[in-house]
Amino acid sequence: MASRAQPASSTAQLIKHTVNGFRFQVAVVTKGRAVLAQVVEWLYQGGPCMKTHFLSLGFIETDYERKFNSEQRALLEKKVPFREYDISFLYIILQLMCGLAAPNNPAWTSPKKGQPLEHLLYKIKQKRNNFAHSNDVQQMSDQKLIKEFRKLKCLFSRIIRRAGCRGGIRPDVYRDEVSEIKVDFQDLLQKVREPLQGSDLSLLPQLQQEIKVFKEMLRHKLEDDCRRELHGLYPSQWDVTLAQWLYPDLRLQPSQNFTSLVIKEDSSTLSQAGPRPRDVPHTTLLEVTCDGQLPQVIIISGEGGIGKTTLMKYMLEMWVRDPSQIEGLQDVSPLLYLQLRGSSISSWREMFKNLLCNTFMESGLTMDTFLEIFQAMHVIVLLDGYDEANKKVKKLIADLLAYQGNMRIVISTRPECARELTQMMKSKRLVMNVEIQGIRREDRPHLVESTVAALVQDAALKDAMTDRVLRHLEDLQLQKDELDMPLAIVLLVVRETEAPDEGPENIHDELTALMMGKIEERLVLRGIEDANEKIQEYHEFQKEVAPWGVKRLESDRRAEGVEKLKAKCISLNLPHREMLSGFLVSKKS
Known part of the structure; x- marks a missing residue:
């Protein structure tokens, strides 16, 4: 008995506008669910096993698991009556298994003309979503609640009429359903200025739990959709x-x-x-x-x-x-x-x-x-x-x-x-x-081999080229504890593919020449005159500035050196981003 006393104390805490908001939510959840369940009963086009019907529509097993969560699948497979499904679940069934427009059809959310049945059903789902996404009950004045009840009554009645016509239901049958909706809402309208009844309040914990479950389902669905x-x-x-x-x-x-x-x-x-x-x-x-x-x-x-x-x-x-x-x-x-x-x-x-x-x-x-x-x-x-x-x-x-x-x-x-x-x-x-x-010295072969594999299609050449690049790296005689820079190794592989017959004596100069040639190609395409001479002048200036911290292991004065190079580019009318990015690879790296 003690557990039943809690709602009464809660009633005292509810201001009038909160009570009205709660009544509206109850109407959407209970009456809206009943309307959608009726529409599903009239329009569902399959047999008693809904999973079998779903798969017969061209979907596969993974679609079934993706569209319906474990709780929904259990309800489908137990053949639970539609009236026990929630609004979100009924809406999914209407979109997928009732002969209506495909889920991505604008008829649901933004029809170009009129308000088809799909859009009317979407409106119920949106009303359900609007308060399910909030932790607080919507505040409503009496006037606002009466207006919303009348709009809801019209919406539900239109849905029943259109679904009845679409499903080939006898007019007297769906007219009876419409009459019942009108009677229900007449009763709701008469209660607007009355205190909240215990039978209404008893739905509050259920409503709160439904909102909590709905939010969690929505979050998981959005996660899946984002992914x-x-x-x-x-x-x-x-x-x-x-x-x-x-x-x-x-x-x-x-x-x-x-x-x-x-x-x-x-x-x-x-x-x-x-x-x-x-x-x-x-x-x-x-x-x-x-x-x-x-x-x-x-x-x-x-x-x-x-x-x-x-x-x-x-x-x-x-x-x-x-x-x-x-x-x-x-x-x-x-x-x-x-x-x-x-x-x-x-x-x-x-x-x-x-x-x-x-x-x-x-x-x-x-x-x-x-x-x-x-x-x-x-x-x-x-x-x-x-x-x-x-x-x-x-x-x-x-x-x-x-x-x-x-x-x-x-x-x-x-x-x-x-x-x-x-x-x-x-x-x-x-x-x-x-x-x-x-990267560590022991990981060098992996980088060389995988990069060669990306550049060379001929399988017979891959092993020989990998061996040559690794020998060139050994010939550089770097200190044993020095780490490799990935880009430097990649450039050696590129150099090997471009000039495979050249020896290892002056790899740095060859790579520099290769970079200068590529930079020149781009500058010429941009309409820069005397590109070759300007690049040569820039390169000679860069060698003078190198001690100012351009190279990787001398970064304490890098900013000052880079500013000097930018200024040189401006004096030569060269784009400094391309020039700096094309040349900032040192012998050491």
């Missing part, structure tokens, strides 16, 4: 260009030549009295903790050509194809990726809408509701190339830092921008800085 849309998008984005400024069309999937990178905590961000920098393998990057907590932001720094973009795109590919390759990746849903170079996106709302346009449009939700549900998901955002960020990108990052949901950010940059980025992040999020240092 499906991104899985379709990312294969066109994850390819890596082997040598961006030499062969922009030479691309391959990251997994084809991905090689384990040496990644360590960035010592410059750690206190001198603290522990030594840890090794951070790429396989555990998302699971490494700071002071016992997962960092909300991971900043990956490294020189150009060291493998930052390749790592980011490898994570992207693995999330789609095999998330078990990186610990913690299988728990991410969704994974969002954005190349920052040239991006015009300046807010997280804009980014979500850009990447998940179809999911948002097909959900039928408002943007606010969509993002509210999205905030409960486990999101990781990959941002590649902060060193090339513009003002809009910086606004985006500031907006992401203010995001209230469950989000982690992984962002890559060159070392000269790492400190600025860390200061921006650190005051708002727990940050971990890591640095990519290169």
